[in-house]
Amino acid sequence: MLTADYNKYARKEKMIxxxxxxxxxxxxxxLIAYPFIMLIYYSxxxxxxxxxxxxxxxxxxxxxxILTDTYTWERFIFTFKYVVLAVSxxxxxxxxxxxxLQREFSGREAIFTIVLMPMMLCPIVVGLFWKYMFNTxxxxxxxxxxxxxxxxxxxxxxxxxxxxxxxxxxxxxxxTPFMILLSSAAxxxxxxxxxxxASIDRASGWFKFMNITLPLSAPILILALIFRLMDSMKQxxxxxTLTGGGPGDATQTISFTLYKTAFQYFYTGEGSAxxxxxxxxxxGLSSILIKLLNYLSERNK
Amino acid sequence: MARIRLENLKKYYxxxxxxxxxxxxxxxxEFIVFLGPSGCGKTTTLRCIAGLxxxxxGKIYFDDRxxxxxxxxxxxxxxxxQFYALYPHLNVYRNISFPLKAEKMPAPDIKKKIKWVSxxxxxxxxxxRKISELPDGDKQKVALARAIVRTPEVLLLDEPLSAxxxxxxxxxxxxFLRIQRALNVTTVYVTHDQREAMTLADxxxxxxxxxxxxFGEPARLYETPHNLFTGYFIGSPxxxxxxxxxxxxxxFGVKTGEVIHFSESQQKKLKELQxxxxxxxxxPEYLFFNENVDESANHYKVRVINTERIHEINFGNFYIxxxxxxxxxxxxxxxxxxxxxxxxxxxxxxxxxxESGHIL
Numbered sequence: 001m002l003t004a005d006y007n008k009y010a011r012k013e014k015m016i017x018x019x020x021x022x023x024x025x026x027x028x029x030x031l032i033a034y035p036f037i038m039l040i041y042y043s044x045x046x047x048x049x050x051x052x053x054x055x056x057x058x059x060x061x062x063x064x065x066i067l068t069d070t071y072t073w074e075r076f077i078f079t080f081k082y083v084v085l086a087v088s089x090x091x092x093x094x095x096x097x098x099x100x101l102q103r104e105f106s107g108r109e110a111i112f113t114i115v116l117m118p119m120m121l122c123p124i125v126v127g128l129f130w131k132y133m134f135n136t137x138x139x140x141x142x143x144x145x146x147x148x149x150x151x152x153x154x155x156x157x158x159x160x161x162x163x164x165x166x167x168x169x170x171x172x173x174x175x176t177p178f179m180i181l182l183s184s185a186a187x188x189x190x191x192x193x194x195x196x197x198a199s200i201d202r203a204s205g206w207f208k209f210m211n212i213t214l215p216l217s218a219p220i221l222i223l224a225l226i227f228r229l230m231d232s233m234k235q236x237x238x239x240x241t242l243t244g245g246g247p248g249d250a251t252q253t254i255s256f257t258l259y260k261t262a263f264q265y266f267y268t269g270e271g272s273a274x275x276x277x278x279x280x281x282x283x284g285l286s287s288i289l290i291k292l293l294n295y296l297s298e299r300n301k
Numbered sequence: 302m303a304r305i306r307l308e309n310l311k312k313y314y315x316x317x318x319x320x321x322x323x324x325x326x327x328x329x330x331e332f333i334v335f336l337g338p339s340g341c342g343k344t345t346t347l348r349c350i351a352g353l354x355x356x357x358x359g360k361i362y363f364d365d366r367x368x369x370x371x372x373x374x375x376x377x378x379x380x381x382x383q384f385y386a387l388y389p390h391l392n393v394y395r396n397i398s399f400p401l402k403a404e405k406m407p408a409p410d411i412k413k414k415i416k417w418v419s420x421x422x423x424x425x426x427x428x429x430r431k432i433s434e435l436p437d438g439d440k441q442k443v444a445l446a447r448a449i450v451r452t453p454e455v456l457l458l459d460e461p462l463s464a465x466x467x468x469x470x471x472x473x474x475x476x477f478l479r480i481q482r483a484l485n486v487t488t489v490y491v492t493h494d495q496r497e498a499m500t501l502a503d504x505x506x507x508x509x510x511x512x513x514x515x516f517g518e519p520a521r522l523y524e525t526p527h528n529l530f531t532g533y534f535i536g537s538p539x540x541x542x543x544x545x546x547x548x549x550x551x552x553f554g555v556k557t558g559e560v561i562h563f564s565e566s567q568q569k570k571l572k573e574l575q576x577x578x579x580x581x582x583x584x585p586e587y588l589f590f591n592e593n594v595d596e597s598a599n600h601y602k603v604r605v606i607n608t609e610r611i612h613e614i615n616f617g618n619f620y621i622x623x624x625x626x627x628x629x630x631x632x633x634x635x636x637x638x639x640x641x642x643x644x645x646x647x648x649x650x651x652x653x654x655x656e657s658g659h660i661l
Contacts, residue, residue, distance in 0.1 A: 193382060193384070193386045194386060194388060196353050196373075196382075196386065197380070197382060197386040197387075197388075198388075198399070198403075199352075199353075199372070199373045199374055200351060200352075200353075200373045200374070200378060200379060200380045201374075201379075201399050201400035201403055201447070201451075202374040202400055202403050202404055202451075203374070203399070203400075203403040204374075204403070207402075207403050211388075211399070211402075212388065215390045216389070216390055299390055300389055300390045301389065301433050
């Protein structure tokens, strides 16, 4: 008798839980699961939504043609170059600046606010005004390089190598503040008494930084790296306005190529394959870093 | 291995006088305990000696060197913190080797040093453990090991036992004494626990409101505190204090009128002092209860209202005038009230000036 009552109650309980869940589940399904499944589905067809009539299943052909094309590898190499250089420069710069912003001084708050401003801008806008600043003839950067420092004018967006660096500079300008913000947060989470103990243990400033500050703030720093890495692997908008992928295809990131494939040539199937490949890469990289993150947080406990 | 001298040390935080004109001379190899209630400035004084706080005014000397402007690192001190301040990301071995690595000692020497210190503190078995896995007592041992591994001139301990439970405390008190004697290091120890102070110290500095109230050997502070506050703070239960007035007929009594009989010699002494009002201080342990009275000795008629057991000793509560006092009970505890007389040895009574609180 009692168990029957209890079972009834438990069933009712389950029912209510389900009622609360399903609206969210439906929304999530249509916004995330459905498009994702369709993405994988289309990646096995030569589908183009401009000409849907001749659609045929092509198996792994989209993948093989992407992965065997030397052009693809050039895009990958460029993207990795850009990601590694930009993220590591931002990281080092961010940690360095945060280190100096650690101490108390008057106007610290104001400096912080100013330093954080680039991060609040829209990437499209950042790309546009860096494009004007990088202009060979009348850009403000060449004005410095040429008229003030006396060097030759640099064709910032004209050569392959320069445009890589131009992209890195603009991206660094925009995202170093993010690194400063997270590094500062990480540094200030280190308890003050550890520094006191260390200064009594005769540790120098550098020794303290290397042996206390860095290891203890490593989890947050790694987290910041994960964010930046994922974000810059997907880099599109800044490149789109700054270089337009040029000169030639020199600064086309993977995302840019994906965009062109899917929305300029309208190879929807191949575009889907591109997207899936990019997703795999990002998940792979992130999971390595998340492993590292977990290891570090466990160690610091 | 160093004398410490404080000259008119002051530390103000805005208007708050955390340390207010403290002068002190600590001998070589001495074990000094700063004792006082929380907020009395004992920790701040310690932090000034350590160099973690800069003095507002006054001078700090190690031997003959004035070290006010020295960084903590240059003072050759070591410190054990209240909550250990161990490096959470390093294991025990690396925590202890931290100060040695900081001064770039070669690895074989570090190994030797750690072997020595871990044998001294008997922590060989936990060297590879993580800090978070250790019980509190071991954490404090590791903190002590890290402090002494460099053989500093001065060892500073900031309430090192207050985070431990009673069992560990007793063990660690003995450990601290053993280590201090073994190393011969000038030690300054801060605590609010008077029992800790009594067992550890060569000399105790009693502090209150940023000032030194009294400075002396534990036994002397206990027997004849020179200040009311010391009498109240040291000992558990603290000293009995009650105000006494000299009457015109030559007798003495309390405000409410009851007469206190002092012995002949005490009366003579009090008359010589020519003071009308004074405070009598007497430790409960020296105040004996008797059913009968010895007229030649000091005595006071009391009614014990209840009895109390403190540290396995029976005390009786009674009133002198309107002040609640405690006396030592030799007999077995009787429930409820009973009457009799309390008296004590003449030498055990202290007289204090009611205004200044100083001994007469």
